[in-house]
Amino acid sequence: MTEKPIKKIAIFGGTHGNELTGVFLVKHWLQDGAEIQRTGLEVKPFISNPRAVKKCLRYIDCDLNRVFDLENLGKKMSEDLPYEVRRAQEINHLFGQKNSEDSYDIIFDLHNTTSNMGCTLILEDSKNDFLIQMFHYIKTSLAPLPCYVYLIEHPSLKYATTRSIAKYPVGIEVGPQPQGVLRADILDQMRKMIKHALDFIHQFNQGKEFPPCAIEAYKIMEKVDFPRNENGEIAAIIHPNLQMKPQPQHRGLHYGKTGDEPSPFTQMAACLLWTCMCMKKAVCLCSGHPKTKYIILTSSPKAQDLFLSF
């Protein structure tokens, strides 16, 4: 665990401008931030892509949540750069610098998805004890409402997120909610996730001990594309058995490669045949003093291509 108290926290909404829960929570907290204040903490709500928010688009020129790599952050500032690259440099200046001592301790980045993912916490590093403890606390506090942990640690699929400039980056993803729509139930769930996270940090700063814990997480394995025709258009759609399945019963359905299992795609034209592709495995993340870590291989309940909607 970290030895130093957490001081500086930012909450980003509108990294994707059409994911409205974060947009409106952050706007509300900019007006009235009482509920996100904790003694000894500086908590800053922030609209990360204001132009995309204004137009209710995911982004203007390119995805803001993919450009926080050192190459883009180091580019010479110029009007010709894509808007989001310029914005990334501003954000890095305000909340970073990435990989520096001055950077914010924690950035919570609020997202929605059209997938039926419920409450999901996104972790970038499986060895981050502090965040594993925080996620354990959030999961326990939200119960019986399920809350999943999704690990994007992957040699090629990990992407340079907006929140990655902080020492502890936390992605929060709640769905299903269409783009450009604000649902009260989804907003309430995201609001609770932030409340529990801030409570945890507050207790941690006050010196509370957290015993070793373990959480189940889903680790990204590969992106599954849609079957496409020769023009590159989608030739099939997510199978109804896969779309919106209640999660526990769904385990095991999409992991085998044996060919008997139902395809996740249903064909638009009967002549097209597609086979099932394998998805993700669950890993168990442990935190605490015994630094052991073990991995259980099981199938993911969330077999839909999560990546498409982040």
Added chain:
Amino acid sequence: MCSLPVPQEPLRRVVVTGGTHGNEMSGVYLARHWLRTPVDLQRPSFSALPMLANPAATAVCRRYIGHDLNRTFTNTFLISKATPDEPYEVTRARELNQLLGPKSSSQAFDFLLDLHNTTANMGTCFITKATDVFAIHLCHHLQLKNPKLPSRVLVYQLSQDETYSLDSVAKHGMTLELGPQAQGVLRADLFSQMRSLVASSLDFIELFNQGTAFPAFEMEVYRFLGCEDFPHTEDGDLAGMVHPQLQDRDFEPLRPGTPVFQMFSGEDVLYKGDSTVYPVFINEAAYYEKNIAFMKSEKLLVSIPALPGLTPVPTPLT
């Protein structure tokens, strides 16, 4: 208001349009599929024409490029002179009016079926002009053919000069609105439902063309009354959202004094109208920019006159 005359001749020129809104994916992908395999749209007495109504918006998966195409079929737009800086959809509306209309003329297509999705929990909804007796017979036929599929008929009452939607270009028309489905997302359940409703619609036209008469009936319809805006802050931003008790309750009665919005600060806003209404298109993504949180309708029982069978004329085989 007088009813539109019912057709006196077989309907031979029928068009099925998808992608009028470029991010409503069921219609987009059905239209693309039929453009490759038009055989699904063939019937003995006619072949319906598949069409992507707004290809530019479809290509970028947006509702529209410069102007909502489904609000562009007014005489003002259609007879205006082309200008270089007009929105893409104004140009496209004139093009479609040339291809499928001209609106209100004898050369116009006989029937236009326009395919849409909504993010609201509208289920299966047929939208048509209150005066289009032929289209309402079609809706009734679809309800009889799909007794297990709850569906509703939503009607609007506008004069031909006031109509603005794509289906107003043809002599008769109907909009198929299926939800909930997020913009840019394709769900297999709604896709196959829409596909089978289109097939049944073409079957109905075929029956009519073959001389089938359809008796009079009574039917429950919902009639558009008006729109309800979101609560706003002083600088025009949203100050609250659709109340959880109203969310997903499309077509259910909304009584005065029940909560409609939840403010971000926590308190509830109650419905102030003076009579019960039936809200539709609750929390539709595309209506935020139009300042519409939901639309209000009234529920009516209407009597629809019989649709007489065509007098048989020898059908030339072509």
